[in-house]
Amino acid sequence: METHFVLSGEPATMTEMIKPGTHILIDFWGASHLGDAMTVEQALRAAAHACDVNVLAVTVHHFGPGCGVTALALLAESHASIHTWPEVGYLAADVFTCGNSDPHLALPVLRAAFTPQRERITEHRRG
Numbered sequence: 001m002e003t004h005f006v007l008s009g010e011p012a013t014m015t016e017m018i019k020p021g022t023h024i025l026i027d028f029w030g031a032s033h034l035g036d037a038m039t040v041e042q043a044l045r046a047a048a049h050a051c052d053v054n055v056l057a058v059t060v061h062h063f064g065p066g067c068g069v070t071a072l073a074l075l076a077e078s079h080a081s082i083h084t085w086p087e088v089g090y091l092a093a094d095v096f097t098c099g100n101s102d103p104h105l106a107l108p109v110l111r112a113a114f115t116p117q118r119e120r121i122t123e124h125r126r127g
Contacts, residue, residue: 020078020098020126020127021077021078021096021097021098021099021101021103021126021127022096022097022102022103022104022123022124022125022126023078023094023095023096023103023123023124023125023126024094024095024096024103024104024106024107024121024122024123024124025092025093025094025121025122025123025124026091026092026093026094026095026107026110026119026120026121027090027091027092027119027120027121027122028090028091028093028110028114028116028118028119029089029090029116029117029118029119030089030116030117030118031084031089031090031091031114031115031116031117032089032114032115033113033114034068034069034084034085034086034089034090034091034114035062035065035066035067035068035069035084035086036069037060037062037069037071039113040060040069040071040082040084041058041060041071042113043082043109043110043113043114044058044060044071044073044080044081044082045058045073046109046113047080047095047106047109047110048073048075048080048095048106050105050106050108050109051077051080051095051097051101051102051103051105051106052101052105053075053076053077053078053097053101054075054076054077055073055074055075056074056075056076057073057074058071058072058073058074059071059072060072066086066087067086067087068083068084068085068086068087069082069083069084070082070083070084075097077097077098077099077101078096078097078098079094079096080093080094080095080096080103080106081093081094082110089117091114091116093110096126104123107121
């Protein structure tokens with residue numbers, strides 16, 4: 001089922017609809033450095049830099065020895081995040097950029113930082 005929301009008046013035409021951007025979901029299995037908060041933060045910042053977006057704030061939380069890390073970047077163009085589970089070698093990340101920014105440019109940076117054995121990349125066009 002498809003739902004469209006209209007602020008007021010008649011339904012918007014395609015040219016009137018906002019096209020916010022592209023959102024990619026990243027799954028890495030067999031990845032490395034997943035319990036290292038500094039590596040996760042550096043990778044998130046470098047991935048944002050590769051996308052040529054403006055980082056407004058970054059927050060990182062390490063869940064303790066042997067546990068994972070969550071890192072979030074608030075971007076002027078939207079957001080990016082990394083969540084890790086070192087106990088199973090899994091990383092879930094997402095990069096959502098608006099306008100002309102390309103979130104796919106983050107992928108080589110993230111691959112280099114975490115060297116996954118297997119990956120899945122899912123793209124969603126938002127708007």
